[in-house]
């Protein structure tokens with residue numbers, strides 16, 4: 001699937017931007033602090049796309065969502081983001097008024113401003129509900145449609161899913177291209193041995209990813225809360241650890257499938273245990289989980305076990321932290337695994353919002369391979385069916 005997409009989708013060099021305006025859907029849903037951009041990573045990562053279009057004689061209209069406002073809410077205005085974009089681009093960025101009622105889209109398209117930006121797309125109910133009036137208006141503001149919003153491409157929202165249908169000329173920006181290439185490398189003909197590290201909160205979130213990767217990868221190292229549903233399904237005592245009781249059958253099915261395919265499917269052999277999460281000072285490490293204790297991190301023996309596989313791996317996919325990493329006392333396992341991964345020579349793709357946050361907090365960055373900018377989107381891609389907002393770009397209008 002992903003290989004077919006990369007072979008057939010149009011990328012920036014395939015377009016002639018001279019004298020034209022491109023509608024560029026981006027994901028500028030940045031962390032904000034008192035109405036200022038607190039982390040501009042997402043803006044910075046699309047600068048090459050915008051710069052390329054401007055440098056090739058084009059003009060742009062940029063559009064993004066920001067937060068989850070219900071209709072117009074001043075505090076979610078895109079203006080601070082537009083200011084930061086202007087600063088990074090050294091260009092004036094003009095923001096369209098929120099009320100598009102009396103506006104003529106054609107005049108925006110032809111305006112002298114090289115960089116325009118729409119207000120927060122979530123201000124318009126049409127964005128989530130798919131109201132075609134909004135799509136019709138936006139489509140007349142530009143000649144070419146470019147999706148560079150990797151982190152928003154798993155949703156069927158108007159600006160990524162219905163809007164491209166209004167354009168004959170459509171394709172992807174450099175950020176989306178980079179993401180697709182990285183995922184293609186681990187989904188199609190990956191170098192072996194291939195190790196999947198998986199953790200995080202729920203088996204239910206990751207079940208389709210596991211099912212898709214089971215036949216492809218060689219080893220599966222499982223930590224986080226999801227390990228306890230799997231351990232319980234195997235009949236182990238997991239005390240008060242977080243278990244998805246309604247997923248025990250699914251967990252059993254996964255374990256059987258792994259055995260049938262003769263894969264190494266490694267669950268934690270020791271744990272960091274507490275009676276209540278908010279008393280990290282009382283943590284203990286143990287192989288057995290006594291009644292009343294819950295697992296909040298993988299233990300040192302498990303780290304050693306996992307490390308042996310990581311050191312041999314040539315390809316690694318990592319999704320989901322090994323414990324409640326937000327609390328430093330329970331971040332030891334995640335951090336040790338992160339160190340091993342960054343030291344290994346394997347080509348690594350890290351997907352999942354929390355996993356990327358955990359690694360960045362440690363100072364581990366792009367040198368590991370690829371740190372995906374999309375949490376939900378990266379998981380969806382690992383399920384093997386592409387992304388709605390990307391697949392749609394392959395269809396003719």
Ligand code: ADP
Pocket residue numbers: 199200201202205223224225226242295296297319320321322323324325326351352353354355356375
């Ligand atoms: P990602 O965003 O990388 O896909 P998830 O959202 O699936 O990861 O999981 C991250 C969350 O899982 C974190 O908030 C973390 O605290 C939680 N978590 C990890 N291990 C445990 C555990 N043993 N018990 C409860 N929660 C856990």
Ligand code: MG
Pocket residue numbers: 352353354375
């Ligand atoms: Mg998450």
